[in-house]
Amino acid sequence: MDLFIEQTVSGLATGAIYACLALAVVMIYQAIDHFNFAQGEMAMFSTYIAWYLMDDAGLGLPFWVAFVVCIVISFIGGAAIERIVFAPISDAPVLSHIIVFIALFSMFNSLAGFLFDFTPKNFETPFGHTPFIEGVISSHRVGMIAVTLVMLGMIYAFFRFTPIGLAMRAAAAAPESARLVGVRVGFMLALGWGLAASVGAVAGMLIAPITFLTPDMMLGTLLYGFAGAVVGGLTSPLGAVIGGFMVGILENWMGTFVVGSQLKLTVALVLIIVVLLVKPAGLLGRVVVKRV
Amino acid sequence: MALLEIKGLKAYYGQIEALHGFDLSLEEGEITAVLGANGAGKTTTLRAICGMVKSAGSITVEGENVVGMSTEAIVAKHKIAHVPEGCGTFVRVSQEENLRLGAVTRRYREIEKDYERVYHYFPRLKERRNQQAGTLSGGEQQMLAVGRALMLRPKIMLLDEPSFGLAPIITEELFRILGQINRDEGVSMLVVEQNANLALAISKNAYLLETGNVAMTGPADQIMDDEQVRKSYLGY
Ligand SMILES: Nc1ncnc2c1ncn2[C@@H]1O[C@H](COP(=O)(O)OP(=O)(O)OP(=O)(O)O)[C@@H](O)[C@H]1O
Numbered sequence: 470m471d472l473f474i475e476q477t478v479s480g481l482a483t484g485a486i487y488a489c490l491a492l493a494v495v496m497i498y499q500a501i502d503h504f505n506f507a508q509g510e511m512a513m514f515s516t517y518i519a520w521y522l523m524d525d526a527g528l529g530l531p532f533w534v535a536f537v538v539c540i541v542i543s544f545i546g547g548a549a550i551e552r553i554v555f556a557p558i559s560d561a562p563v564l565s566h567i568i569v570f571i572a573l574f575s576m577f578n579s580l581a582g583f584l585f586d587f588t589p590k591n592f593e594t595p596f597g598h599t600p601f602i603e604g605v606i607s608s609h610r611v612g613m614i615a616v617t618l619v620m621l622g623m624i625y626a627f628f629r630f631t632p633i634g635l636a637m638r639a640a641a642a643a644p645e646s647a648r649l650v651g652v653r654v655g656f657m658l659a660l661g662w663g664l665a666a667s668v669g670a671v672a673g674m675l676i677a678p679i680t681f682l683t684p685d686m687m688l689g690t691l692l693y694g695f696a697g698a699v700v701g702g703l704t705s706p707l708g709a710v711i712g713g714f715m716v717g718i719l720e721n722w723m724g725t726f727v728v729g730s731q732l733k734l735t736v737a738l739v740l741i742i743v744v745l746l747v748k749p750a751g752l753l754g755r756v757v758v759k760r761v
Numbered sequence: 762m763a764l765l766e767i768k769g770l771k772a773y774y775g776q777i778e779a780l781h782g783f784d785l786s787l788e789e790g791e792i793t794a795v796l797g798a799n800g801a802g803k804t805t806t807l808r809a810i811c812g813m814v815k816s817a818g819s820i821t822v823e824g825e826n827v828v829g830m831s832t833e834a835i836v837a838k839h840k841i842a843h844v845p846e847g848c849g850t851f852v853r854v855s856q857e858e859n860l861r862l863g864a865v866t867r868r869y870r871e872i873e874k875d876y877e878r879v880y881h882y883f884p885r886l887k888e889r890r891n892q893q894a895g896t897l898s899g900g901e902q903q904m905l906a907v908g909r910a911l912m913l914r915p916k917i918m919l920l921d922e923p924s925f926g927l928a929p930i931i932t933e934e935l936f937r938i939l940g941q942i943n944r945d946e947g948v949s950m951l952v953v954e955q956n957a958n959l960a961l962a963i964s965k966n967a968y969l970l971e972t973g974n975v976a977m978t979g980p981a982d983q984i985m986d987d988e989q990v991r992k993s994y995l996g997y
């Protein structure tokens with residue numbers, strides 16, 4: 470029973486990370502109808518930036534200063550990627566997008582290796598690794614959940630209650646109509662990419678103290694994030710968040726009680742396939758009928 | 762010079778030329794009807810004015826040529842509100858958020874009382890302010906589209922078949938309100954319509970489009986009396 474509680478609670482913590490990545494992926498998916506395969510690598514690169522900002526070999530800033538600066542840099546970087554790389558190909562076929570995603574993926578991956586080398590680095594946590602509740606959850610994992618919830622709350626409030634948030638939703642859902650009321654759709658898309666990159670950066674900075682910082686740290690994580698997005702429904706940000714948490718818990722249950730840790734990643738893939746086969750719209754998504 | 766002055770307008774969908782170079786003008790404070798059969802180029806004309814289709818020639822609004830400007834800039838700068846074919850409702854947000862989006866280019870403090878202005882013209886919308894817009898009936902969405910256009914405090918309204926899918930009695934009501942908006946607020950309007958009778962009744966001038974060209978133009982009452990027009994468009 471203790472093991473069950475421990476696994477569930479720590480699944481909730483990793484689930485928070487998956488929820489962030491799922492949300493980032495869904496935000497972009499809603500705007501451009503494509504999965505950003507490079508979302509994880511962008512997050513990984515952001516985490517390296519944070520590491521550089523706070524490490525003694527770098528700028529040596531305090532954690533929370535580096536945290537905020539990293540979010541800002543990631544935001545600008547994400548928006549720039551949209552403007553420079555994706556805006557020019559917005560009308561191009563799916564394949565062009567996929568190729569660009571793959572290019573970004575390997576670019577960030579090799580760039581991180583080149584700039585910071587491939588040896589795993591320790592990533593500091595402001596919460597410490599001491600047990601928060603003995604035998605159940607560590608203080609860092611509590612911090613992960615708390616930071617994620619605060620961020621998700623802020624994002625929700627932004628989209629729900631601010632005029633820019635409303636304009637961004639309109640631009641993603643109906644770009645033509647949005648232009649007609651004067652929404653600067655291109656600008657909103659860039660903001661969306663910036664936000665997604667920031668959310669990814671937070672995920673990276675929260676998971677790095679557990680996984681260590683390496684250029685490949687996000688490979689598995691992004692897959693779980695995708696699974697979360699698919700489970701929740703690709704058209705629903707709230708669904709993606711819930712899906713992310715569910716996948717985190719499920720991963721731990723399956724890994725501990727059913728298939729063992731060797732096959733954990735397979736669980737994510739099987740989950741993606743099963744959901745797509747059985748209920749393609751996911752938990753909260755809408756069924757999208759494409760007109761041809 | 763007219764508020765909106767179109768000269769030699771051509772419009773293109775890829776290689777296809779949909780408009781072949783005609784002139785059209787809309788005077789300040791007036792309603793002008795644009796009639797024509799399906800595929801004549803009415804929608805394309807409105808889209809060209811808003812910079813939504815590649816076009817050549819000149820479209821002068823308040824003395825400035827807007828050909829080549831982005832849609833967002835044209836809407837924001839010249840206060841042109843386009844009520845598109847099929848309403849352009851933002852279906853996933855609430856009805857009132859749709860109105861908010863209509864005023865997205867304006868400052869927050871200025872728009873508070875404009876909701877009431879819209880509800881004054883369309884009392885039915887007020888009861889449904891928090892309803893998800895996609896679940897409104899076709900007629901309600903059409904009213905919402907006009908209401909959203911009003912939120913811009915437009916100088917010019919471009920209306921693309923506002924009567925589409927409406928019951929006759931609702932259509933009459935809508936045209937009465939359009940006439941009222943035109944008189945009360947001095948909004949100039951370009952109205953594309955299949956329902957030629959109603960459109961001509963509130964219009965001063967009218968244009969008849971045929972396969973990308975202006976086939977006939979003149980005062981609305983004269984067009985209404987024209988033998989040819991009556992046979993082809995008015996059905997009596
Ligand atoms: N996206 C498009 N791609 C290619 N051709 C188009 C496109 N939109 C319109 N056309 C063509 O341009 C011409 C004018 O179309 P338009 O939509 O302006 O007609 P309309 O007068 O509004 O007709 P309706 O009364 O049916 O709405 C038509 O021949 C149409 O086939």
Ligand SMILES: [Mg+2]
Nearest residue numbers: 803804805846
């Ligand atoms: Mg049309």
